[in-house]
Amino acid sequence: MLAFAARxxxxxxxxxxxxxxxxxxxxxxxxxxxxxxxxxxxGIAPDPAAVEELRxxxxxxxxxxxQYLSYMGGLLRGDFGLSLQDEHPIAExxxxxxxxxxxxxxxxxxxxxxxxxxxxxxxxxxxxxALDRVxxxxxxxxxxxxVFVVGTLAVLLLAQQLKLVSAGGYVPLARDPGRxxxxxxxxxxxxxxxxxxxxxxxxxxxxxEVLEREHVRAAQARGLAxxxxxxxxxxxxxxxxxxxxxxxxxGALLGGTVLVEFVFNxxxxxxxxxxxxxxxxxxxxxxxxxxxxxIFVLLNFLVDxxxxxxxxxxxxx
Amino acid sequence: xxxxxIRGLAGPGALVLLVALVAxxxxxxxxxxxxxxxxxNRLAGPSALHWLGQDEYGRDVLSRIIWGARVSLTVAVxxxxxAAVVGTLLGVLxxxxxxxxxxxxxxxxxxxxxxxxxxxxxxxxTLLGPGATTLVFSLAILFAPGFARVAYAETLSAxxxxxxxxxxxxxxRTPRILFVTLLPNIAPPLIxxxxxxxxxxxxxxxxxxxxxxxxxxxxxxxxxxxxGARASMELAPLLLFWPCLALTGTVLVLNLLCDxxxxxxDPRGKAAGRPGFLGRLIxxxxxxxxRQAPGLLSVQGxxxxxxxxxxxxxxVRDVGFTLxxxxxxxxxxxxxxxxTLTGLAVMGLLPAAVTPVAxxxxxxxxxxxxxxxxxxxxxxxxxxxxxxxxxxxxxPSSSLNPLLRIGSQLGETLRAHGVRDGxxxxxxALLRQVGLPxxxxxxxxxxxxxxxxxxxxxxxxxxxxxxxxxxxxxxPTTALDVTVQAQILALLAELKRxxxxxxxxxxxxxxxxxxxxxxxxxVMYAGEVVEEGRVEDVFAVPRHPYTAALIASMPEGDAxxxxxxxxxxxxxxxxxxxxxxxxxxxxxxxxxxAAAPPLAELAAGRLSRCLRWKEMA
Numbered sequence: 001m002l003a004f005a006a007r008x009x010x011x012x013x014x015x016x017x018x019x020x021x022x023x024x025x026x027x028x029x030x031x032x033x034x035x036x037x038x039x040x041x042x043g044i045a046p047d048p049a050a051v052e053e054l055r056x057x058x059x060x061x062x063x064x065x066x067q068y069l070s071y072m073g074g075l076l077r078g079d080f081g082l083s084l085q086d087e088h089p090i091a092e093x094x095x096x097x098x099x100x101x102x103x104x105x106x107x108x109x110x111x112x113x114x115x116x117x118x119x120x121x122x123x124x125x126x127x128x129x130a131l132d133r134v135x136x137x138x139x140x141x142x143x144x145x146x147v148f149v150v151g152t153l154a155v156l157l158l159a160q161q162l163k164l165v166s167a168g169g170y171v172p173l174a175r176d177p178g179r180x181x182x183x184x185x186x187x188x189x190x191x192x193x194x195x196x197x198x199x200x201x202x203x204x205x206x207x208x209e210v211l212e213r214e215h216v217r218a219a220q221a222r223g224l225a226x227x228x229x230x231x232x233x234x235x236x237x238x239x240x241x242x243x244x245x246x247x248x249x250x251g252a253l254l255g256g257t258v259l260v261e262f263v264f265n266x267x268x269x270x271x272x273x274x275x276x277x278x279x280x281x282x283x284x285x286x287x288x289x290x291x292x293x294x295i296f297v298l299l300n301f302l303v304d305x306x307x308x309x310x311x312x313x314x315x316x317x
Numbered sequence: 318x319x320x321x322x323i324r325g326l327a328g329p330g331a332l333v334l335l336v337a338l339v340a341x342x343x344x345x346x347x348x349x350x351x352x353x354x355x356x357x358n359r360l361a362g363p364s365a366l367h368w369l370g371q372d373e374y375g376r377d378v379l380s381r382i383i384w385g386a387r388v389s390l391t392v393a394v395x396x397x398x399x400a401a402v403v404g405t406l407l408g409v410l411x412x413x414x415x416x417x418x419x420x421x422x423x424x425x426x427x428x429x430x431x432x433x434x435x436x437x438x439x440x441x442x443t444l445l446g447p448g449a450t451t452l453v454f455s456l457a458i459l460f461a462p463g464f465a466r467v468a469y470a471e472t473l474s475a476x477x478x479x480x481x482x483x484x485x486x487x488x489x490r491t492p493r494i495l496f497v498t499l500l501p502n503i504a505p506p507l508i509x510x511x512x513x514x515x516x517x518x519x520x521x522x523x524x525x526x527x528x529x530x531x532x533x534x535x536x537x538x539x540x541x542x543x544x545g546a547r548a549s550m551e552l553a554p555l556l557l558f559w560p561c562l563a564l565t566g567t568v569l570v571l572n573l574l575c576d577x578x579x580x581x582x583d584p585r586g587k588a589a590g591r592p593g594f595l596g597r598l599i600x601x602x603x604x605x606x607x608r609q610a611p612g613l614l615s616v617q618g619x620x621x622x623x624x625x626x627x628x629x630x631x632x633v634r635d636v637g638f639t640l641x642x643x644x645x646x647x648x649x650x651x652x653x654x655x656x657t658l659t660g661l662a663v664m665g666l667l668p669a670a671v672t673p674v675a676x677x678x679x680x681x682x683x684x685x686x687x688x689x690x691x692x693x694x695x696x697x698x699x700x701x702x703x704x705x706x707x708x709x710x711x712x713p714s715s716s717l718n719p720l721l722r723i724g725s726q727l728g729e730t731l732r733a734h735g736v737r738d739g740x741x742x743x744x745x746a747l748l749r750q751v752g753l754p755x756x757x758x759x760x761x762x763x764x765x766x767x768x769x770x771x772x773x774x775x776x777x778x779x780x781x782x783x784x785x786x787x788x789x790x791x792x793p794t795t796a797l798d799v800t801v802q803a804q805i806l807a808l809l810a811e812l813k814r815x816x817x818x819x820x821x822x823x824x825x826x827x828x829x830x831x832x833x834x835x836x837x838x839x840v841m842y843a844g845e846v847v848e849e850g851r852v853e854d855v856f857a858v859p860r861h862p863y864t865a866a867l868i869a870s871m872p873e874g875d876a877x878x879x880x881x882x883x884x885x886x887x888x889x890x891x892x893x894x895x896x897x898x899x900x901x902x903x904x905x906x907x908x909x910x911a912a913a914p915p916l917a918e919l920a921a922g923r924l925s926r927c928l929r930w931k932e933m934a
Contacts, residue, residue, distance in 0.1 A: 022428075026440075140576070144569035146520045148527050149561045152543055156557055160550055214715035221664055221710075222730040222779055223703030232729065233718050256435045259524050273436075274528055277443045285443050292436060312763040313719055 004308055004315055012301040019293045023286050024071055028064060035060060058283075080287035085279050090287040093272060098291065100170065101261070101268035105253045107184055108191035109246060116196040117242065120203025121235065127208055135200065142197035147256075151190040151263035158186075168264035187264040191257065195249055202245045206238040213237070239310055247303040251296040323581060329574035336567050340386040349377035351384040352535045360553045369559050372542070373549050378556065381537040382563050388538045389567075392449060393518035396456035401511050403457065404464025409495055409503075411465070412472025423469045426462040434459050438525060447530050452522055459521070460514045467510050471503035505582035512578055516571035523564055539564040601673060601692055610679035610687045613820045614640040614663070614787055619676035619691075621658055621667065623889070629674065630889045633658050633844045636676075642786070645813065645821040647835035647852070649828055649867065653886040655844040656824045660789045663822070664708050665690055665698040680705065683786060704734045707780035711792040713772035717764040723748075723775050724760030727782060734783045747778040750815075752808060770801035774808065781812055784819075791824045806834055828871050832856060837922070840864045843886050843897040846916060849924040860925035860933055862902045896926070904929055 035054040036046060055061055059070065074081060080090040123132040159167040165186055173180045210216065211234060219233045258270035269288060276284035308315045339346075349367070355375030363370045369378035404426065411423035429437065441455035475481060476499070484494045525531030526540030534541060542560035550557055619636040622629035633655040640646050648656045661667050663678055678690040682705055690698065690706075702708075710716045717726060727744045736743065741760070748756035751774040753767075764772055773793060780788055790809065794802035810833075813819055823835055831838055831852060838855050840848040840863065848861040859865040866882045884901040887893060893900055895910040902909065908928055916926045927933070 140572060141569065144516075144572045145565045146523060146568065148524055148540075149543065149565055152547060152557060153561055156550055156554055160554065214710060214712060215718045217666055218708075218710055218716040218776070218779075219718070219726075219729075220666055220699075221702055221708040222733065222782075223699055223701070224729060224733045225699065228729065228733065232721065236720050237718065252434060254436075258435055258439070258528065262528060273439060274530070277439050277530060280443055280446075282443060285440065289436060289440060311720055313765050316763075316765070 001308065001315055005305060008301055008304045012297050015297045015300075016294050019297065020072065020075055020290060021068075023290050023293070024068060028067070075290075080290070081283040083276075083284050084281045085284075090284055093284075094269065094287060094291055097267060097269045097272050100266065101254065101257055101270060102295075103184065104187055104191070104257055104261070104266060104268060105250055107188035108195055108253065109250050111188060111192035112195035112199050113246060115192070116199025117203050120200045120242075121207055121230075121238075123200070124204045124207035124211070125230070127204075132204075136204075139197040139200050142193050143201075145194070146259075147190060147194055148259040148263055150193050151187065151260050154186060154190055155263065168266065170265070170267050183264075183266075187257075187260045187266050190260055190263070191253065195246075195253070198249055199242060199246060203238065203242050206241045207234060210234050210238045236310060240307060243303055243306050243310070247299050251299050254292045254295055325577045326574070326581060329570050329577055332570040333574050336386060336570070337390060339383055340390050343383050343387045346383065348380040348383060351376060351380045351537045353377075360549055360556070362553075362555070370553070370555060372556055373545055373553075378542075378559055381542060382539070382559055385537040385539045385542060385560065386563065386567070388449070388532055388536055389519055389522055389540075389564075392452050392456070392522045392532070393515050396453045396518045396522075397460060397511055397514040399453065399457035400460035400514060401464050401507065404461035404466075405468045405500075405507060407461070408465040408468025408470075409472050409499065412469040413476055413491075413495060413499070419469075423465050426465040429458060429462045430466075435521065435524065438521060439530065442525070442530050448533055449531075449536070452525060452531050456518045456521060460518065463514065464507065464510055467506050468503060471506055472499060475499055475502055509575060509579045509582055512571060512575040516568050516575065519564070519568055519571070601675070604677065604689060604692060606689060607679060607687050610681055612639040612641040613644075613681055614822075615677075615679040616659070616663070617677050617679070619659065619662060619678065620674050621655070621662060621671050622674045623670050624672065625890070627890070629672075631674070631844060632671065632889045633662070636841070636844075636846055638839050638846070638849065640787070640820045640822060642818045642820055643813075644837065645823055645835045647823045647825060647831040647838045648841060649825060649831060649838055650841035651826055651882075651886050653843070653889075654841040656826075656841050657791055659841070660708070660791050660822060660824050663690060663787075663789060664702060664706060665693070665695070666702075666708075680787065700734075703730055703780075703785070704783045705785055706787050706789070707783075707785035708789040708791065709773070709776050709780050709793045712796045713769060713776050714764070714796070716776050717772060719764055721763075722760070723762055723764060723767070727760070727775070727779050730779050730782045736783075743782075747782055748775070751775070751778040751781075751812075752804075753778075768801075770797055770804065773797060773801075773805055777805075777808065777812070781816060781819075784816055786818070787820045787822070788813075789822045789824070792826065793823075794830065795825070795827070802830070806830055810834060828867050840867070843892065844889065845897060845926065846924065847898065847926040850922060854923060858933070860919060860923070860930040861898075861927045862904050862929075862933070863898050865933065866901075896928070904932070 035051045035058060059067060062070075078091055080094065082088065083090055083093070119135055123135045126132055155167045158164045166183065168186065169183055171179045171183060216229060216233050219229050224233075254269075257266075257268060258274060260266065261268045261270040262274065269292070273285065273288045275281075276288065304314075353376060355371060357375065358371050359373055359375040361367065361371040361375070367377050367379065369382065372378055372381065407422040407426050411419040437459055438455045441458065442451055445451040445454065480502075481494065481498060484498050489498070522531055523538065523540030523543070526538045527544045529541075529544065532538035532541055539560040543557060543564075546553070546556040546560065616639070617637045619633060620631055621633040622631050636655070636659055638646060648659060650656045658667065658671060662673060663680075667673070673691050676691060679687055680690055680701070681687050682701075688697075688701075690701075693701075717723070724741070724744045727747060728740045731740050731743055744760050745756045748759050753759045753771055753774055759767060759771070759775070764775070767775070773796075777793075793809070794805050797805060809821070809823075813821060821834075823831075825831065835852050838848075838850065838852050839846055840855075840861065842863050848855065848859065848864045850860070855864060856868065859868055863882075870882060882901060887897060887900065893910065895908075895912055896902070896905065896914050899905040899909040904927075906929070914926050914928045916924050917930070918924055919930060
């Protein structure tokens with residue numbers, strides 16, 4: 001198991017390096033000069049002197065390999081460079097905002113799993129029944145409502161009309177844990193509506209698929225009770241695709257919380273990203289994209305470990 | 318394609334068409350100018366002139382919703398079409414040429430899938446600035462890899478098919494093969510992918526516009542309208558409601574259309590079954606429980622049917638046999654003869670699609686009680702499985718749960734039938750009994766850690782764990798190496814001696830093993846019994862041409878398959894009117910084709926379904 005983990009970790013670190021290099025290449029190989037791009041507004045050519053000054057400041061005049069080395073060196077020290085807008089260290093801002101986004105995504109994933117997995121199992125075991133039809137229809141609907149519509153309507157209904165909750169915002173956990181959680185629940189639930197529907201669908205079809213497998217029939221032939229068959233021979237086997245899908249979606253959500261954070265004024269990484277995109281502050285954008293991609297890779301590493309825990313064949317393979 | 322699934326397409330299809338028509342017709346509809354402001358009447362409610370009211374600049378909401386549909390749909394459809402063209406091209410090229418081409422098409426495209434989608438869209442917007450063109454471009458980049466993947470997978474499976482290889486052999490030029498022969502054949506999943514992509518693209522477009530990074534104001538877009546209405550939510554909540562409704566409704570009908578399209582065009586992914594073990598459908602009329610039955614197992618008039626659109630199709634018809642305690646009966650036949658279904662019917666483990674329509678399966682239990690297994694409620698049946706009845710399946714690799722240790726799966730079999738103490742010792746003893754070299758270690762091993770032959774030994778151990786009265790072995794050696802086959806047969810014979818009185822039904826297509834293990838043999842063809850008798854008698858003088866052909870096709874060594882009989886078993890829905898074997902039979906005469914011959918008793922325990930059995934000597 002340890003050897004397996006070490007091997008997978010090595011692969012993941014290699015991937016992180018590839019991603020970091022890709023991000024570097026994207027900005028340097030794409031046609032057009034970043035400095036010029038930054039300074040041009042509405043199609044008016046920028047002042048060449050200003051462009052030259054910015055190029056010098058960004059180190060764009062050095063040879064590509066030198067820029068690459070200094071960029072990678074910076075990353076190793078945890079240095080993502082400075083914001084073009086206010087010269088604030090990017091790493092600092094990310095360190096402040098990342099935990100808030102992770103918390104939001106984590107809570108959403110937890111809620112989605114808590115509802116999606118048991119309901120998916122229940123629907124699969126009585127496939128075609130009334131419960132299955134109701135839940136499947138609901139999942140189809142939940143998947144069709146864009147997440148910012150869910151959020152906006154939730155604010156409109158629960159906060160504006162019924163005055164049950166506040167419309168959004170953020171209070172640090174240390175200051176007021178109760179209020180912090182209360183404010184977390186609205187955006188987390190909003191994300192969990194769609195995510196839960198995804199988990200539900202995958203769990204349902206996965207259980208249905210496992211039920212058709214030979215070893216389930218063999219367990220029946222040995223006279224095992226339905227409860228024991230479901231517990232021991234169906235659920236664990238059905239979990240692998242669910243783990244994959246949840247992890248993939250959580251990864252996608254790291255960038256996808258943009259909309260929800262915007263709706264609920266949650267000061268996470270995404271709001272920072274939108275601001276950076278609007279200002280075309282490309283060191284900021286790259287830093288955030290890089291961090292999210294690294295987390296994405298690490299998440300995949302964790303998924304591989306989870307596979308190994310679930311399935312002994314992966315461990316030994 | 319079933320007509321019912323096509324009818325299912327009509328509803329969502331009509332709705333999507335309606336949305337598209339309204340969007341296309343926007344310029345000729347009697348609408349207000351969607352960007353004309355009327356600040357004096359800002360946030361005015363619905364009126365005769367402005368059906369849905371006016372927005373924060375006094376613009377007509379209905380007009381903006383309809384023009385917004387135009388913008389949203391155009392962006393989504395153009396982006397999806399662009400992604401479809403680029404992605405399909407990459408996927409088809411990668412799948413057809415493989416190798417380096419695959420690396421530079423499909424694998425490169427897949428890098429895009431490593432990034433969270435919205436993040437990537439934002440990255441493109443950073444580089445190119447907001448606007449509808451950027452939007453189309455970035456959405457196309459996002460969705461092209463999805464098409465590439467689908468096209469790649471479909472091309473891979475299609476390129477090996479006959480119609481493609483035939484074209485290659487005829488010397489057709491590659492572009493012609495790719496786009497004239499291949500593309501139409503892989504189109505259905507791509508069409509499904511397209512409708513899926515249009516829906517996703519709409520959601521992304523509206524999300525980016527909502528953030529102010531998509532469609533540029535004052536162009537109407539649903540995302541932008543929701544963004545604008547948020548500010549005046551308190552004063553005019555309805556303003557928020559309309560674009561939300563339009564967006565959700567459109568995505569919903571698109572998704573519905575997509576689901577239905579998938580059912581029609583690409584039905585593979587459709588989850589079928591009803592799990593069997595939560596309750597068994599017993600469709601048979603009740604019958605009085607008999608006091609006595611001949612032998613250990615007595616199957617009478619067993620008929621099994623598959624429900625189809627054209628009514629029930631009988632896959633096993635009027636099968637009967639008896640088995641005495643301690644006896645071994647071999648059921649022999651080609652695939653499709655119904656031999657496995659007969660075995661499963663005894664266990665009460667028929668697939669959900671197959672239902673018993675007539676007959677009885679009488680089992681005399683340990684305590685002398687006779688039960689009709691075809692009519693026994695699932696709950697009681699479960700108590701018999703693994704205790705009175707046990708079954709060994711064909712493929713030991715898939716019969717064990719790969720995630721649980723061998724000892725744990727044996728132990729649960731004991732516990733399920735009331736063993737509480739010394740389970741571990743019993744498990745090790747069982748593994749030793751079936752000849753596993755290191756039983757203590759094997760109990761701790763996972764199924765993948767032992768060989769195929771050893772896995773089958775484990776399955777046998779599980780089957781005999783509770784000393785069953787009847788063991789059904791369904792091709793237990795077919796998936797194994799020839800040398801291992803002999804060992805497993807020897808083990809079964811030895812166990813039968815040890816478990817005095819245990820009867821065995823041995824289902825196989827391999828006549829060579831029959832003489833080694835069985836006392837009597839039952840030959841099945843196309844769902845019917847064609848011959849029955851003692852093994853020596855049947856091998857010496859077969860009384861049915863099919864049996865004779867089986868024996869003739871047996872090589873001196875071990876036969877893997879029966880290939881020497883010309884033709885194939887008829888399909889259950891296309892049975893010949895007369896003798897079912899007549900189309901393949903050298904001895905067939907007109908009488909054989911005229912009416913189905915009955916199963917005649919030639920001597921005690923010797924049956925044949927051939928009109929000309931007397932001529933076979």
